[in-house]
Amino acid sequence: MPVPHDIPAETELWDAYAESAFDPDAEPRLCWTQYTGHGPGLELLGAPESVLEIGCGTGRALAHLAGRGVKATGVDLSPRMVQLASGRWAPLGVRIEQGEVLDWLAADGERYDAVYSIFGAAWFTDPSRLFPLVRACLAPDGVFVFSQPPAIPGAYGPQGMYKGGFAGKAMFTYRYSYKPAVWERLLLRAGFTAAEATVVEAPKAGHIGTLVVQARA
Numbered sequence: 001m002p003v004p005h006d007i008p009a010e011t012e013l014w015d016a017y018a019e020s021a022f023d024p025d026a027e028p029r030l031c032w033t034q035y036t037g038h039g040p041g042l043e044l045l046g047a048p049e050s051v052l053e054i055g056c057g058t059g060r061a062l063a064h065l066a067g068r069g070v071k072a073t074g075v076d077l078s079p080r081m082v083q084l085a086s087g088r089w090a091p092l093g094v095r096i097e098q099g100e101v102l103d104w105l106a107a108d109g110e111r112y113d114a115v116y117s118i119f120g121a122a123w124f125t126d127p128s129r130l131f132p133l134v135r136a137c138l139a140p141d142g143v144f145v146f147s148q149p150p151a152i153p154g155a156y157g158p159q160g161m162y163k164g165g166f167a168g169k170a171m172f173t174y175r176y177s178y179k180p181a182v183w184e185r186l187l188l189r190a191g192f193t194a195a196e197a198t199v200v201e202a203p204k205a206g207h208i209g210t211l212v213v214q215a216r217a
Contacts, residue, residue, distance in 0.1 A: 002126060003126075005126075005174060007077070007100050009172075010077060010173045011077055011078060013163050013172070013173055014076070014077050014078035014080075015080040016163065016164075018080040018084060022084045024084070024088060026060055028061075028064035028067055029061065030065065030118075031061075031118075032044065032118060032145075032147040032200075032210065032212055033147065033200055034210060038200075038202075040212065044214060046143055048142075049071060050070065050110075050114075051070055051072055051116065052110075052112040052137065053072070053074040053075075053117065053120065054101050054116075054117045054125075054130075055075075055076060055077070055101065055119075055121030055123075056075065057119075058085055059074055059085030059089045061116075061118055062074045062085075062094045063089040063092050063094055066092040072092075072093065073096070073097070073112070074095070074096040074097070075097050075105075075121075076098060077098070077101070078098070082096050082097065102129055102133060108137060110137065111138065112139060113139050113142050114138075114144070115134050115137065115138060115142070117146040118146070119149075120146070122146035123176065124173055124175050126158070127186045128186065131144075131186060131187055131191075131192070132191060135191045135192055135217055138217040141217060142217045143217070144187075144216075146213050148210070149208055149209075150177075150180075150210070150211040151177035151179060156178050156182070157178070159174065159175050161173055161174065180199065180213075191217075193217065195215040197214075198212055198213075199212075200212055
């Protein structure tokens with residue numbers, strides 16, 4: 001059963017996150033894992049001429065790609081984050097738009113060589129609704145790549161998440177967690193021809209790894 005996402009409330013949550021997460025002095029960087037310099041690199045995207053990042057946050061990954069000549073577009077739910085990231089990276093040719101990802105993808109008429117999400121919208125959006133829309137906006141032979149923490153054993157499906165611990169205003173959203181094989185099945189069911197989900201181990205034993213998922217249109 002779908003969970004009741006409250007988009008205005010979630011927008012407020014991500015606006016609050018933007019104020020703490022955006023660093024105007026940060027340099028462009030694309031890293032699939034939560035550990036700097038660890039894990040796979042740009043090869044996961046192939047050699048795209050155009051990319052779309054869903055839930056692009058600070059825009060640093062888009063700026064990294066734009067600096068390599070890629071046409072880089074992002075969408076994010078937070079108006080504040082879009083304002084901050086656009087102001088920082090527009091001179092590099094990065095385009096960032098504000099919107100709820102499902103509505104935005106349904107209305108967008110462009111096609112992209114690659115769509116990706118790094119701890120972004122693919123983690124916080126119902127995959128049964130998101131994946132078909134991503135598939136539809138990919139160019140022939142395009143790729144979809146996303147990364148996020150792996151599921152906690154025994155905790156699968158939508159998971160509620162409060163912002164900022166358990167004190168203060170009750171701002172919350174939902175994230176989605178599944179076993180790697182389930183992610184693969186969801187992607188194939190959405191029309192992708194191939195899908196592979198793996199967990200990249202953390203650089204230190206016993207620390208949290210990173211789920212990395214790749215799919216081809």
